[in-house]
Amino acid sequence: MRLDKFLSQQLGISRGLVSRELRAKRVTVQGEVIKDGAFKLEAHHQVAFDGNPLTQLSGPRYFMLNKPQGYVCSTDDPDHPTLLYFIDEPVAYKLHAAGRLDIDTTGLVLLTDDGQWSHRITSPKHHCEKTYLVELEQPLADNTAAMFAQGIQLHNEKTVTKPAQLQQIDSHRARLTISEGRYHQVKRMFAAVGNHVVALHRERIGAIVLDQTLEPGEYRPLTTQEIASVAVPR
Template identity: 70%
Template sequence: MRLDKFLSHHLGISRTLVNKELKASNVTVDDQVIKSGAYQINAQQVIKYQDNIIEQINGKRYFMLHKPQGYVCSTDDPDHPTVLYFLDEPMAEKLHAAGRLDLDTTGLVLLTDDGQWSHRITSPKYHCEKTYLVELEQPLSEDLIEQFTQGIALKGESTLTKPAILEIIDAHHARLTISEGRYHQVKRMFAAVGNHVVALHRQQIGAINLDIAEGEYRPLTQVEVDSL
């Protein structure tokens, strides 16, 4: 990678400003002053800016985040803050959510820069299960368990949803596991049976369980990464 591109991403400044810093001898590579932005760097080299090491990114990255309400899962949004607000990582803008949550939905978001890995989570052909805690406006009836197992006819769609596992916790709370990711699927499934979702929280994706406080994030373990 070109040195000026690397510095622009990691310092969050334009290449014009990067070139000024280079000319001012503020950048070293392996303790040698480099003034050319076109200089090619590799992952083994040590890059310093004003004697501070800038850590390079080696390999793919995988994180879990406990998303609060009011944040969007895109990397840039003109109207709402994004989940990247919570990440203290170099080049965080290169990460993307492997399965987004709505603005008002809380819970588990997986973030990565590995496109193939996230495809295995979001593609319908892999049947990756997601589990949600749901709060409903109207009381739940036991017959919904069988209805969700058989599949629900969503408004505007010609095919039923795939079999889903509904566990009724109490009159207004349930745990729902689905294996596809249609647009606003959980909310639309309950709307189709005459109910309204008051609150929605994603608890689990595949074998990965949310185990951190709201607003926090952590790297996934290798076992967790491999599980998907």
């Protein structure tokens, strides 16, 4: 394969931009700077962009991140810093969040470049459970758990929410598990019963639980078992 075609595929940019990067001496093959896009790559060649190996990107990648407040889950936002600030990986912009969190919500975010895998998490038909630690402004009403288990009618929604499991921790904190992902769903569920969420932290997506050793802003690759827990028909 030609070097410029390989770089265009790996970096997701046009051949014209590839030529610019080659002239800027940002690409090496086997440790040597190559500026010719017509260079013929062999199977054993190791290609790097700004020192980051590209030939290692042949397979999909999966990470978990402990998201702090103040960052958005999109990979490109003109107004707010994104999660990619924390990701020190080659061609990090190809990763996307499998289930986003609001800018002020913290906790577990899964990042991948495997679209089919992330679809199993985000598609409503798969009913992937997510668990949140919720801090409330008002004391938790005694009947909230029963109401959530029956389904809540949200403002401007035609159907009630699917049954959700609420576990009270103390008067102002609870752990909520839902199996759908409507817009601002957790906050709107509590608003519908007259309460207000002051802090929200995601702990679990499906069988994948946030690694407690990860500080806010830290991430790690998913284990083989964690990846396989999101079953993808092949």
